[in-house]
Amino acid sequence: MTRYIAPLLFGLIGAGILISLGSWQLRRLEWKQAVLAEIDTRISAPAEPLPRMISRDEQRYQPVALQGEILPGEIRVLVSQKQVGAGYRIISPFRVEGVADGPRLLLLDRGFTADANKDAARSTGPVTVTGNLHWPDDRNSSTPENDLKANIWFARDIGAMAEVLQTEPLLVVAREIDPADPTIQPLPVSASGIPNDHLQYAITWFSLAVVWLIMTGYYIRRQSKTGKA
Structure with a gap:
């Protein structure tokens, strides 16, 4: 059984890292959605006076x-x-x-x-x-x-x-x-043109975690069959 510990740990740690990356992308998705909602609100707000002093960060949209x-x-x-x-x-x-x-x-x-x-x-x-x-x-x-x-x-x-x-x-x-x-x-002007790919990134990381675990299980199974032989 001890020979399975290293590949099992390797598989679990690798999957954990990939899952954490996917979870981080979900948090980024939530943040990005809030930013886009704020931009949409800004775009459709009541008209303001034309500025004389230009500040791109404050006056964008x-x-x-x-x-x-x-x-x-x-x-x-x-x-x-x-x-x-x-x-x-x-x-x-x-x-x-x-x-x-x-x-x-x-x-x-x-x-x-x-x-x-x-x-x-x-x-x-x-x-x-x-x-x-x-x-x-x-x-x-x-x-x-x-x-x-x-x-x-x-x-x-x-x-x-x-x-x-x-x-x-x-x-x-x-x-x-x-x-x-x-x-x-x-x-x-519309927030629809601003990229928001965090959900796709999250799905990619979670999918890689599943593949990682499957490959780990496959490797351990191969090792067990080799040991029996």
Whole structure:
């Protein structure tokens, strides 16, 4: 019996480690769900005044309701939509009126237009916008450099976009624009795009623990048969 102690301990300790990793992922899942619920609450909260001093951590997802004018000019950010295919986010300069410190020029993410409509005439002029402030994390190590000459961008690089369109480096992602442009579908800020894979990770760790125990049992059984032989 003593020869079974080492593999049994090895199996139980290994399974225990894997189970503890799965349990940790479940705790992370609970934490992430609370974070996402907080973000959803923040996104749908009542509109707040447009900030002058910018704090990304405090103002991320801040809801705003603005009146102003969409100006000519646009940046096209290459994206794709399910069941639609390739297209572009349309970023336009937006002059905000009615704020305490006078008119301001911001970036307005108007939403998605299909590739077939990329050269369509875009509406400009007075509008009412409801949306959220956002600092998107579109760029990573594999993102190509923006093609400014062809006006094809691969990330919403706020600083570079503001420089091209001569605005403040402040982006409003529209939930609704009135009057709407029929060629553009708003893509509002949503927590649905934030990864939450902790349940899959937990299932993976628990599955590995089961496999570990099965293999341990199989090994001990083989050893017992060898001993009898």
